[in-house]
Amino acid sequence: MEKIVRWVKPVFPFVKMNSDGSVGSNMAGMGGIIRNFKGDVLIAFAGPLHHCKVIFAEMMGLSYGLELCYKMGFNNVAIEIDALSLIHLIRKNTMSDPEFFYNIRKIKCLLDGLNFSLNHIFREGNACADFLAKKGSQINGVEEFSNTSLPQQLRGLVRLNKLDIPYIRSI
Template sequence: MGGILCNYNGDVISSYASSLNYCKVIYAEMRGLAYGLELCFKLKVTNVVIEVDALSLIQLLNKNIMYYPEFIYILRKIKILMEGLNCTLVHIFREGNACADFLAKKGCLINGMEEFSSINLPQQLKGLVRLDKLGIPYIRSF
């Protein structure tokens, strides 16, 4: 899992990547979101636009239908955290979410959790952040 917190100018506040045991993709998305929301509270960031590339997660959070009963506790945690913030949840395609995608892939390669500030960002992530700030889309090669 992975995620990034930026201010309104697109400057990095914090980012994170973590390995997870084998799990469903939707659970990894939930864990990444929950950790990001906890980080917002820790850093006292209260006005938040949450960009998620998993449309199924947005649908789960917007409807009170439980498709995954095994994830009831993490979904409840996410909803409670979101209630404590002034936040908007929006869908963004993976190509528009290159920074978070990079961090999630990094999480697959590490053991445990890593957090990065603007000072110690991985070089490739710095480049992706620059592209985001300039409004230039990142084109993935297949």
């Protein structure tokens, strides 16, 4: 069985931030991308992490992306991540995992200052952030990209999203 998955442009005055984390056998990274209502890239980022749990990599991508929103003055933010477990951790009012207490508290504090929505998107619809998280696991330091400095493969993924080309997810 198959499901159609799309990345949908945000509605003005919102920007959309997609973030992700990636963990391999001996490397980890985080990444994300912030786009406007036309689907144009405002900024993207990728960075390495020490080997960690996937949920931690996801948290780091979200946290870095939220910090960029503050830095760039984006107050209306539609957030999409492919880690449903992270959404549950953020929405819970109790903290069951002391290992991530400070990370979740930081994310909640960053969210408090925003007009935001936080939604799950399947990995296929999060392809740009997924690409950046994998790239982050292969570089030495955090890199930020403007619309004109995007890696070629990412430029293609952004174009597919802007054209509303769907992804097919096998379920």
